[in-house]
Structures are given as structure tokens and as C-alpha cells.
Amino acid sequence: MSSKVRLILDGFVKNNPTFVLLLGMCPTLATTTSAVNGLSMGLATLFVLVLSNMAISAIAPVVPDKVHIPVYIVVIATFVTLLQLLMQAYTPAVYETLGLFIPLIVVNCIVLGRAEAFASRNGVIASAADGIGVGLGFTLALTVLGAVREILGSGSIFGWKFIPGDGMLAFVMAPGAFICLGYLMVLFNKYLKKE
Amino acid sequence: MEYFLIIISAIFVNNIVLAQFLGICPFLGVSNKLSTATGMSGAVCFVITLATLVTYLVNKFLLVPLHIEFLQTIAFILVIAALVQMVEIVLKKTSPSLYSALGIFLPLITTNCAVLGVALNVVTKQFTFGGEAHFLNLGESLVYALATSLGYGLAMVIFAGIREHLSLSDVPKAFKGVPIALVTVGILAMAFMGFSGMVK
Amino acid sequence: MVAVLSLTCLLCSAILGGAYALTKEPIEKAAADKTARSIALVVPEFDSVSEEKAAILDGKEYKYYEAVRDGAPVGYAIVSKAGGFGGDIVLMVGLDTAGVVCNTSVLSHSETPGLGAKCTSDEGFIAQWKGFDPSVKILSVKKDGGDVDAITASTITSRAYAKAVGTAVDVFKSINGVKVDASTGASVKPMEEPENEQ
Numbered sequence: 001m002s003s004k005v006r007l008i009l010d011g012f013v014k015n016n017p018t019f020v021l022l023l024g025m026c027p028t029l030a031t032t033t034s035a036v037n038g039l040s041m042g043l044a045t046l047f048v049l050v051l052s053n054m055a056i057s058a059i060a061p062v063v064p065d066k067v068h069i070p071v072y073i074v075v076i077a078t079f080v081t082l083l084q085l086l087m088q089a090y091t092p093a094v095y096e097t098l099g100l101f102i103p104l105i106v107v108n109c110i111v112l113g114r115a116e117a118f119a120s121r122n123g124v125i126a127s128a129a130d131g132i133g134v135g136l137g138f139t140l141a142l143t144v145l146g147a148v149r150e151i152l153g154s155g156s157i158f159g160w161k162f163i164p165g166d167g168m169l170a171f172v173m174a175p176g177a178f179i180c181l182g183y184l185m186v187l188f189n190k191y192l193k194k195e
Numbered sequence: 196m197e198y199f200l201i202i203i204s205a206i207f208v209n210n211i212v213l214a215q216f217l218g219i220c221p222f223l224g225v226s227n228k229l230s231t232a233t234g235m236s237g238a239v240c241f242v243i244t245l246a247t248l249v250t251y252l253v254n255k256f257l258l259v260p261l262h263i264e265f266l267q268t269i270a271f272i273l274v275i276a277a278l279v280q281m282v283e284i285v286l287k288k289t290s291p292s293l294y295s296a297l298g299i300f301l302p303l304i305t306t307n308c309a310v311l312g313v314a315l316n317v318v319t320k321q322f323t324f325g326g327e328a329h330f331l332n333l334g335e336s337l338v339y340a341l342a343t344s345l346g347y348g349l350a351m352v353i354f355a356g357i358r359e360h361l362s363l364s365d366v367p368k369a370f371k372g373v374p375i376a377l378v379t380v381g382i383l384a385m386a387f388m389g390f391s392g393m394v395k
Numbered sequence: 396m397v398a399v400l401s402l403t404c405l406l407c408s409a410i411l412g413g414a415y416a417l418t419k420e421p422i423e424k425a426a427a428d429k430t431a432r433s434i435a436l437v438v439p440e441f442d443s444v445s446e447e448k449a450a451i452l453d454g455k456e457y458k459y460y461e462a463v464r465d466g467a468p469v470g471y472a473i474v475s476k477a478g479g480f481g482g483d484i485v486l487m488v489g490l491d492t493a494g495v496v497c498n499t500s501v502l503s504h505s506e507t508p509g510l511g512a513k514c515t516s517d518e519g520f521i522a523q524w525k526g527f528d529p530s531v532k533i534l535s536v537k538k539d540g541g542d543v544d545a546i547t548a549s550t551i552t553s554r555a556y557a558k559a560v561g562t563a564v565d566v567f568k569s570i571n572g573v574k575v576d577a578s579t580g581a582s583v584k585p586m587e588e589p590e591n592e593q
Binding site for chain 2: 404411415482483505
Binding site for chain 1: 213214215216217218219220223265266267268269272273276305306307308310311312315316319320369370373374375376377378380381382384385388
């Protein structure tokens with residue numbers, strides 16, 4: 001069992017999808033205008049990642065090598081559409097906020113990347129653990145980035161306003177996303193990454 | 196006039212990379228050299244326009260009449276994947292020179308979210324270009340797709356140019372590589388924000 | 396090879412078809428709940444709300460709901476929209492029977508986060524619509540000589556918001572115009588639109 005725990009923990013630092021593997025940059029930058037938005041996007045990706053990882057590890061042995069990418073994409077797209085339907089039904093407000101980036105989970109390199117690199121070669125349980133680890137790592141990165149942008153840009157955190165008035169608006173908008181992520185990566189490289 | 200507004204808006208004001216955050220992975224991945232950046236932009240331009248045409252038709256004549264719009268995501272990604280494969284095969288046969296220029300980028304394009312993003316945007320979003328908000332018709336969609344991908348190319352080429360200079364400068368160790376690139380894109384995005392008053 | 400691919404597609408479509416059938420009702424319910432919530436937010440206290448009705452103004456159709464209390468209408472919730480910075484801003488605008496705006500609520504928008512998107516959270520901006528009387532105040536932003544306080548750095552959004560409220564006021568006039576003037580044969584009252592010049 002400890003190996004499974006190890007797999008989950010790896011997703012946080014050693015294989016962190018955002019800071020180390022540099023995958024899934026588009027949703028990372030686009031949906032982190034606030035901590036809550038980042039968290040929801042992370043959890044949405046986690047949902048797809050775990051399920052598609054499990055499904056793909058189960059079907060991988062019978063899928064011919066030549067068509068494995070299209071098959072994986074179809075499987076991932078199925079779970080994404082499932083997520084879209086569920087979110088429209090039960091969390092319509094979140095679905096509207098995240099908008100285009102929910103269907104775009106299909107082409108998130110993290111999901112296809114984990115399917116190729118891990119799920120197609122490992123068992124269902126191990127793949128689920130890997131999905132949870134990487135998904136949580138992604139969620140953590142998005143939440144942190146969202147929180148930083150929300151604090152600087154709106155003077156609030158998780159919607160709780162502690163600085164009156166407007167923040168530095170640039171941080172909520174596009175330039176701030178790039179710059180914040182750049183500096184967070186610098187901090188990550190300096191203090192967490194072990195060569 | 197409306198076509199002109201679509202073009203200006205898609206290239207500068209709502210630049211796909213710098214304002215809409217689509218296609219960032221290849222944007223960061225292949226912008227090290229000006230020559231590869233141009234190649235990638237050309238391939239993306241070609242595929243985005245073609246994919247938008249096909250997905251628009253698939254949506255209008257297949258998904259909507261059958262009331263299965265909820266399958267948009269899955270149908271579009273399949274169309275794009277098939278299209279990329281076909282383009283690869285056709286180019287290989289008919290134009291080896293173009294194939295050798297774009298070939299290595301083609302497989303990467305299936306998972307470029309700019310392609311799926313533009314295709315989905317065109318059929319699900321209403322646009323306002325000076326007038327009433329409306330869904331784009333086929334002609335407008337194509338112009339929008341082409342202009343958007345030109346904007347992608349523009350951002351890519353500018354950024355590759357900057358990055359070639361950046362590689363020669365002395366950057367603190369922790370900033371090396373992607374972090375400094377991201378900060379640079381941020382400044383570039385700020386410059387592009389200056390265009391935001393141009394349309395409307 | 397092809398068989399595996401087609402089998403996967405078939406299986407996945409079947410799963411999704413099932414999921415669609417199962418979630419169809421909750422999705423519609425969520426949309427209806429949202430409409431009901433925003434109606435309740437924008438009109439005066441009521442017992443019941445009418446079914447969705449449609450009013451035609453300048454050849455366009457607008458949806459509206461009538462709020463009824465003790466058998467008499469107390470207000471109207473009108474859905475109107477205007478093009479903002481990133482796309483349409485769709486509003487539910489509530490008016491009482493005298494034509495005074497009671498409240499407004501944003502149904503959907505695609506404005507820039509941190510700027511135009513504040514039309515859903517900027518307290519000062521939202522509060523000014525409560526009791527906004529379009530017969531006394533001018534429905535355009537202060538920059539254009541009107542009485543609407545714009546959101547900081549988001550004039551385009553504020554203009555669009557004011558324009559959508561203005562459209563709703565016009566729709567209200569046409570609804571009442573139809574009712575009041577039905578006997579005289581005049582269907583739509585002529586109306587002035589001070590906020591129309593961009």
C-alpha cells in the first residue's frame with residue numbers, strides 16, 4: 001500500500017504537473033482569476049484524470065498499438081462530456097465561470113500524458129492513485145496561483161475581502177497570469193525542486 | 196467593415212495566446228527558434244482554418260439536426276484528430292517540401308487546445324463586432340479562424356524573436372528557461388492590452 | 396484495429412446518451428431555478444409569477460414574467476441584453492407597475508474578470524439600480540451625461556448594462572402600452588432612447 005501513497009505524494013512535488021512537467025498551461029493561466037476558480041478547475045481535471053486513468057489502464061491490453069491514441073482520446077472525451085453534463089446539472093454557476101476550459105480538458109496534455117506514460121502500463125488501482133496524485137498536484141498549483149492573483153488583484157482570498165478598494169487589476173488580467181506563474185515557478189525551483 | 200473588425204479583434208485585441216490563453220504549451224515549447232516558430236505557426240494556421248470549416252459543417256448538418264449537441268466535444272476532437280492525420284498523409288504525397296517544413300509539428304497539433312478552442316468558440320459563443328451579438332455564419336467563422344491563427348503566428352514569431360535574444364542574456368539561475376519566458380510573455384500581453392480600445 | 400476504434404466510439408456514445416437522458420431533467424431544473432431565483436430578486440414581493448410571456452419591440456422578441464400579488468400585477472421581470480466588452484450581457488430587470496426599476500440581476504455575461512465582470516459584484520454599481528426611476532434619471536453613464544455611476548475602468552460594460560436596462564424599460568412601456576391603449580388601437584407607445592448614441 002505504501003507504494004500507492006508514494007505515487008500520490010509524487011504528484012505534489014516531484015511530478016508536479018504545473019511546476020515541473022509544465023503541462024496544462026492553458027487552464028492554469030486562464031481559470032486562476034481567483035482561488036475558488038482555480039480550485040474548481042483543478043477538481044474538474046482531477047475527476048477526468050482519475051476516471052480516464054482507470055478506464056485506460058483497464059482497456060490498454062486489448063487496444064492495438066496503432067489506434068491507441070484515438071481510442072484514449074475518445075475515452076477522455078467521454079469523461080469530459082460526462083463532467084460537462086454533471087456540472088450543468090448540479091453546479092451551473094461554476095460551469096459558466098470556467099466556460100470553454102471544461103471541454104478543453106480533452107486536450108489537456110496532463111490527461112493524455114498520464115494515460116500514455118502511466119495508465120497504459122500499470123494496473124487500475126495504481127493508475128487511480130497516480131491520477132489522484134497528479135490531479136491533486138494540479139489542483140494545488142491552480143489554487144495557489146489563483147490565491148496569489150486574487151490577493152494581489154482583488155485584495156481578497158477565497159472571496160473574503162481584507163483590503164478595501166480595488167487591487168492591482170493587472171494581476172487578474174492576462175499579463176498578471178503569466179507573470180505570477182513565472183515568479184511562482186522561480187520560488188518552486190529555488191526552494192522545493194531537488195536536483 | 197464587419198470582416199475588418201473581426202480580423203483586428205482576433206489578431207490584436209483578443210489575441211488567442213496573450214488574451215485567451217489557448218495553445219500555450221506549443222507556444223512555450225517551440226518558440227526557442229524563429230524558424231521552428233514560423234513552421235509551427237504555419238501548420239497551426241492551416242489546421243485551425245480547416246478544422247473550423249469541417250466542425251462548423253458537422254455541427255450544423257449533423258449534430259444540430261439530430262439534437263446531439265452534447266456530443267460536440269467528442270465529435271470535434273475526433274474530427275480534428277482525423278483531419279490532422281489526413282493532412283499529414285496528403286501533404287506527404289503531394290508536397291514533400293511543405294511536409295518537411297510542417298510535418299514534425301502536425302502530430303502535436305491534435306492536442307493543441309487552440310484548435311479545439313476556436314472550433315468550440317465558433318459554434319457556442321455569440322460575438323459582438325460593433326453590432327448585435329450573433330452566432331457567426333460560415334464566412335465569418337472562416338475569417339475569424341484564419342485571423343485568430345494569424346494572431347497565434349504573430350505572437351509566436353514576436354516571442355521567438357525575443358527569446359533568441361533572451362538566450363544570450365545573463366539570467367539568474369532560478370529564472371532560467373520557462374520562468375523568465377513566462378514573465379516575458381506577461382510583459383508582451385501587457386503590450387497587447389494596449390490594443391483593447393481599438394475595437395468598440 | 397478499426398473494429399476496436401468503432402467499438403470504443405459506439406460504447407462511449409451509448410454511455411453519453413444514457414448520461415444525457417439522466418441529466419436532462421436536472422439541467423433544465425437548474426436553469427428554471429436560476430430564472431426563478433433572479434425573478435424573485437428583482438420584483439416586489441409577490442404570491443405567484445406568470446408563465447414566460449413574450450413582448451415584441453422593434454421586431455425583436457423579449458421574454459418577460461409578470462409578478463402577481465393578491466390577484467393584481469405588482470411588477471415585471473424582463474429579460475434584456477446588450478453587447479458588452481466580451482459579448483452579450485443578459486439581464487433580468489425588474490420594474491414595478493409605475494415603471495420604476497426595482498432591481499437588476501445578471502443572467503449571463505462574458506466580461507473581463509476584475510473589470511467588467513464586477514457588474515455582478517460591485518456593490519455601488521448594483522445598489523444604484525434599486526429604485527432607479529427612468530422618468531426622472533437619465534439612463535446613461537455619467538461620462539455620457541447620464542445618471543448612471545460606471546464601474547471603475549469599465550465604461551463599455553457599464554454602458555451596455557445601462558442600455559440593457561433601457562431596453563427593458565422600453566419593453567415595459569410597450570407591455571403597458573398594449574394593455575392601456577388596446578382600445579384606442581395604438582399598440583406601441585413612441586419612446587425616447589437617450590442612451591442609444593454610442
